[in-house]
Amino acid sequence: MPTPYLLALVELEEGGRILARLADDDESEPSIGDKVVFSGLSDTGPVFRMF
Numbered sequence: 001m002p003t004p005y006l007l008a009l010v011e012l013e014e015g016g017r018i019l020a021r022l023a024d025d026d027e028s029e030p031s032i033g034d035k036v037v038f039s040g041l042s043d044t045g046p047v048f049r050m051f
Contacts, residue, residue: 010036010048023049 006022008030022030023039028050035051 006030008036008048010046018046020046020048023047 006024008020008022009017010020011017021042021044022036030050036048037051039047039049041047
């Protein structure tokens with residue numbers, strides 16, 4: 001059963017890492033090293049989307 005959300009460990013340009021949700025805007029499978037951009041905050045935390 002697939003999860004309703006995708007979590008990603010995002011490495012920030014400013015340094016540090018955060019655990020965030022990756023928005024399902026795209027049908028492509030994310031890979032390590034893919035670029036993401038901040039999409040906003042949800043009630044569960046930060047959300048990023050594929051760049």
